[in-house]
Amino acid sequence: MSERQNPYNLGLDKTQANYVPLSPLSFLVRSAAVYPDHVSTVYEGRSFTWAQTYERCRRFASWLAGKGIGVGDTVAAMLPNIPAMNEAHFAVPMTGAVLNALNIRLDAPSIAFQLDHGGAKIILVDPEFSGVISDALARMTGPKPLVVDVDDAAFKGGTRIGEIEYEMAVAQGDPGFAPITPSDEWDAIALSYTSGTTGNPKGVVTHHRGAYLNAVSNILAGNLGQHPVYLWTLPMFHCNGWCFPWTIAAAAGINVCLRKVEPTRIFELIKQHGVTHMCGAPIVYNTLINAPDAPKGNAARRVVGLIAGAAPPVAVLEGAESIGIKLTHVYGLTEVYGPASVCAEQPGWDELAPAERARMKRRQGVPYPLQEAVTVINPQTMQEVPRDGETIGEVMFRGNIVMKGYLKNDKATKEAFEGGWFHTGDLGVLDEHGYVIIKDRSKDIIISGGENISSVEVEDILYKHPAVLFAAVVAKPDPKWGEVPCAFVELKEGASASEADIIAFCRSHMSGFKTPKAVVFGPIPKTSTGKIQKFLLRNEVGSVKAISA
Amino acid sequence: MSERQNPYNLGLDKTQANYVPLSPLSFLVRSAAVYPDHVSTVYEGRSFTWAQTYERCRRFASWLAGKGIGVGDTVAAMLPNIPAMNEAHFAVPMTGAVLNALNIRLDAPSIAFQLDHGGAKIILVDPEFSGVISDALARMTGPKPLVVDVDDAAFKGGTRIGEIEYEMAVAQGDPGFAPITPSDEWDAIALSYTSGTTGNPKGVVTHHRGAYLNAVSNILAGNLGQHPVYLWTLPMFHCNGWCFPWTIAAAAGINVCLRKVEPTRIFELIKQHGVTHMCGAPIVYNTLINAPDAPKGNAARRVVGLIAGAAPPVAVLEGAESIGIKLTHVYGLTEVYGPASVCAEQPGWDELAPAERARMKRRQGVPYPLQEAVTVINPQTMQEVPRDGETIGEVMFRGNIVMKGYLKNDKATKEAFEGGWFHTGDLGVLDEHGYVIIKDRSKDIIISGGENISSVEVEDILYKHPAVLFAAVVAKPDPKWGEVPCAFVELKEGASASEADIIAFCRSHMSGFKTPKAVVFGPIPKTSTGKIQKFLLRNEVGSVKAISA
Missing domain, CATH: 3.30.300.30 (ANL, C-terminal domain)
Incomplete structure (x- = not known):
């Protein structure tokens, strides 16, 4: 078709009827329309429906827009897993702006760096963190963001430092606000700083297209089905909660919010709300397994848990099953929207001896459902390593679930994408099935x-x-x-x-x-x-x- | 951000690492890599694994490429629901070409028109249809396609008219052929002619992006989960089997092929293979319900059935449940890749009296999971009709699951997309929940x-x-x-x-x-x-x- 014109392209351009930029905002619109009265969020005696969540997001977006927030602006959030943090994942992009979720354990200098570098114009602050934020604001070199306090009746203590409280801003907003949909699905939706070990952290910029696709990938990888009940054990500030705010909107599920990982409270919530899914690092599951009041055997409700952040030890994989949690191991980084590979289960694993099953499940695995590729590559030759379980190379990703790049850091962006793959910095091997197994971060290899x-x-x-x-x-x-x-x-x-x-x-x-x-x-x-x-x-x-x- | 440059776009362009055009070919690649030994296809004593299906597709694609087939070319298929038809959905796009699946009940003049209009260079023919194809080839005005016979050991009769048999072409092909991935996800993947009631049929051109997204939508709408066992009661020539060849690849399921809709055989296959899902028009389910050997009550295996093609009569919805089939009503047209709306189930329906439940389920419903919008619009004003269940307007779709347009028919394409919506030609109302209910094709309204x-x-x-x-x-x-x-x-x-x-x-x-x-x-x-x-x-x-x- 090089010499003549392709008939399949003649007069068949994109129109408003047949092309809409992919955006996870569409998931909220649909769930609010189709399941308006379904519960979207529960938290300490409060609960919202999908219609209410959509309205609250539009109201807050309208308030943000009234403050001049628009395309290319940054809105930061220093919040635990409370409803406002979930809402920020929709309200901020609805204005065309970018959400910069801050790690609530960070110190003031790190936060000051991120606020300056990301150029946040507004910041949402939970009173628990108003001290560190005040300190960070004082340390900033650039213009300081306007502060919105997000008060939490379930938290005692802390002080307000902002110009307005979140619920007031929501109340002032226009429920009829028309969300801005991205003009291009490549537009940024979130900015998340990596916890760099040397020098300043890098600002990972993700886009609407990737957030949309990974939100759906989560449904497929975790077998969420329709209307999952999702417990927020994973911080929402961490890679946007692995895209789960958008996933739960797409699946019209329930967000069971959780301020702190406390085993007793978690077991209560699992029982009370019929939790079906949760996510977390091994430490979260380990804490639950070792809690004295963990329900065991038949007393435990069946929950599907996605686990990542470190290769889950055998004891965690086995222990989780004893308290009713069936784990699926996923792997990823901030640069790939959280999880972007999954240790896809194969038939027969349930019949394996526990240690052998755990050995199978500990692998980082294969591409996430809508991710294009993950493999282990020799970074010098850019060739895939043999599937021998021994030859070490660098784990690399390629596909639509890979960041736009690092904000204002061309050098790091170019290096990260060298050779057409995203370089994770993790070292691993491929086993005979093509499953990636991480051996270590390069700096974690001990040479003796x-x-x-x-x-x-x-x-x-x-x-x-x-x-x-x-x-x-x-x-x-x-x-x-x-x-x-x-x-x-x-x-x-x-x-x-x-x-x-x-x-x-x-x-x-x-x-x-x-x-x-x-x-x-x-x-x-x-x-x-x-x-x-x-x-x-x-x-x-x-x-x-x-x-x- | 109109006056200064958006920092989120600076130096953050698409690269090979972070952008891959969406294509359902990716699903086959992934399932062959992750689940190589899982069964992909069963048909009359033959079965293939996902690794084998991928290899067979690459081989046939390589053979097609050797015949000069490439980007912008058309390959037609006159085949029942046999493995080769499923494979054509991958092998043809792997060359960059477009699959034109022909309705096997069409007459020679209609086929001749489609082959001429679509410019098919190669046609796959089942011996059952070699007579009508010979007749059609004789009636063509343009260059005639090369014919590949697809012989079927399970079919007695018919004659070969081609230059080569399909299995021979597969055998001659290169298993190492590197599939061409689309340079643009907007590239065409299929050409399907509508059964126009007046004049010549229109050639609906669909693209890789839409096929990818609707394949995933089917998983979400039908709750397919992983590894569904899918019975091919719906013709694959019909809107590419509603995208199900790509859906089953995405879900790494099993295609249970079926040459003809015969109740006894269908009940056997459901039992033998543990079928979990199927699709069809009301007539298919009606035929099953009224079959004397239909297993009833506890004897029936639970199957999820998607139903579309006409509003399912109450008797069909009720009758299907009596033989173990739980129906989900979907609605669409060739122009929207098959189903693009779904009568999304709401809590409490299972407790309704059968007639009332059927009344709920008969509605055409709401947008498919990854479709942007479906609603009823007054075509004069282009305003949505009120949700009163009475005001009739035209059902219209908007989103990524809408065709590129009609091949070589600018006028029809422009009309179809007028006002930024795809006009279905179906008349309907919106009920108080925003569910679309079709009242009639405009020509089916009787004015007395x-x-x-x-x-x-x-x-x-x-x-x-x-x-x-x-x-x-x-x-x-x-x-x-x-x-x-x-x-x-x-x-x-x-x-x-x-x-x-x-x-x-x-x-x-x-x-x-x-x-x-x-x-x-x-x-x-x-x-x-x-x-x-x-x-x-x-x-x-x-x-x-x-x-x-």
């Missing part, structure tokens, strides 16, 4: 006497020890071997184990060179999303004395 | 003494008569009233009813002016997709004698 040691592998063994609640292994500088593994261990309540016990246990399960040469006991620092903060452990490791090498 | 009579409404009553298997009502010219309703009735096997019986039955259920003034008994002509061919009845109606007026 020239041998690579996967810290994940050592942690796996540690988690098998009956007394271990959390474990993390990092490299400790060593004059003889270069590096040796050092284990940080948090024991279960009431359990005990000595350093020698732990080392002996490891030695009976792995090669000697992989065995930790030191064990440090005590609480392990974790991020708000449950990721163990290894960089803090690395700072600490220098002063740890190795008992053998 | 200045009063509008909905033929659908009269047919509904007729279907309630215990002896009636099929019913159709058309306008009969009348010197006094202008038009009067004339009923065509096909009785159930062994049942009997007189004209007076039928008229008396109607009169006891509706206003006198709506009651048919004549009843004609005998088989009712239907299309291959089960639509009653009213235009044939209209030709006949002039000679029918009315018994009262």
